[in-house]
Amino acid sequence: MATGRTHRPASRSRGIPEATVARLPLYLRALTGLSERSVPTVSSEELAAAAGVNSAKLRKDFSYLGSYGTRGVGYDVEYLVYQISRELGLTQDWPVVIVGIGNLGAALANYGGFASRGFRVAALIDADPAMAGKPVAGIPVQHADELEKIVSDNGVSIGVIATPAGAAQPVCDRLVAAGVTSILNFAPTVLTVPDGVDVRKVDLSIELQILAFHEQRKAGEEAANQAAHPTAARRDDSAEQGPDGDVPAVMPA
Numbered sequence: 078m079a080t081g082r083t084h085r086p087a088s089r090s091r092g093i094p095e096a097t098v099a100r101l102p103l104y105l106r107a108l109t110g111l112s113e114r115s116v117p118t119v120s121s122e123e124l125a126a127a128a129g130v131n132s133a134k135l136r137k138d139f140s141y142l143g144s145y146g147t148r149g150v151g152y153d154v155e156y157l158v159y160q161i162s163r164e165l166g167l168t169q170d171w172p173v174v175i176v177g178i179g180n181l182g183a184a185l186a187n188y189g190g191f192a193s194r195g196f197r198v199a200a201l202i203d204a205d206p207a208m209a210g211k212p213v214a215g216i217p218v219q220h221a222d223e224l225e226k227i228v229s230d231n232g233v234s235i236g237v238i239a240t241p242a243g244a245a246q247p248v249c250d251r252l253v254a255a256g257v258t259s260i261l262n263f264a265p266t267v268l269t270v271p272d273g274v275d276v277r278k279v280d281l282s283i284e285l286q287i288l289a290f291h292e293q294r295k296a297g298e299e300a301a302n303q304a305a306h307p308t309a310a311r312r313d314d315s316a317e318q319g320p321d322g323d324v325p326a327v328m329p330a
């Protein structure tokens with residue numbers, strides 16, 4: 078869902094393309110589900126369907142990992158979970174700080190899914206003095222004045238920004254100056270960061286706007302279709318889905 082970009086070359090980590098890196102979490106999520114059901118092996122077609130990705134793309138992605146599967150057997154689920162986790166850096170624990178503990182920051186802090194994926198919420202930071210010391214998700218909120226010390230003491234390299242838009246850039250600057258090199262930004266603002274710092278931006282309203290665009294397009298096509306074939310039944314437009322099923326092929330590649 079993250080819609081941001083990274084401030085790194087398109088190719089990184091032993092030449093794995095950024096688009097492949099972006100799909101690795103989708104494979105991992107699907108594989109984790111299979112692993113939890115003790116499924117030992119999976120074909121590229123099954124895994125592609127579970128991850129919502131085209132199977133040829135999946136095979137190409139896995140070739141970057143040096144994983145080719147076994148003909149007639151498929152891929153070893155546990156080994157792929159390990160391989161992808163290792164590639165994504167999830168075999169180590171990542172301490173994360175969340176800055177801005179309002180509605181969104183508190184919801185993120187309460188989300189149990191980070192820990193199981195290797196992300197430990199090391200600290201919650203807010204500028205409101207009234208919040209200092211109050212526990213959220215069992216973690217006492219610390220005042221923003223402590224930001225640099227918190228980052229340094231906890232060896233934090235990933236910061237999550239959930240402040241109002243106006244505070245996001247100054248908070249980002251302080252995080253980066255303190256040593257944070259990856260930012261997940263929820264505030265509706267474009268952050269400027271130095272080279273070597275990765276920024277991912279999550280914006281649900283942008284996702285909704287994209288869906289609205291497709292809804293509008295579907296409605297327009299339906300109306301045009303009705304006008305051209307007033308008696309024809311509504312046609313199946315699944316053929317217009319992109320190779321991944323979730324991205325209609327409306328844009329030139």
Ligand SMILES: NC(=O)c1ccc[n+]([C@@H]2O[C@H](COP(=O)([O-])OP(=O)(O)OC[C@H]3O[C@@H](n4cnc5c(N)ncnc54)[C@H](O)[C@@H]3O)[C@@H](O)[C@H]2O)c1
Nearest residue numbers: 177178179180181203204239240241242244264279280281
């Ligand atoms: N990306 C998304 O999909 C999405 C969804 C909802 C909200 N948002 C955005 O997330 C942000 C937070 O939304 P919210 O509803 O939780 O707001 P909120 O007002 O409930 O919380 C913001 C918190 O940030 C704190 N804060 C302000 N300045 C700060 C600073 N300099 N340092 C540390 N903390 C600071 C405030 O004290 C407050 O607790 C907003 O920018 C909002 O637009 C994004």
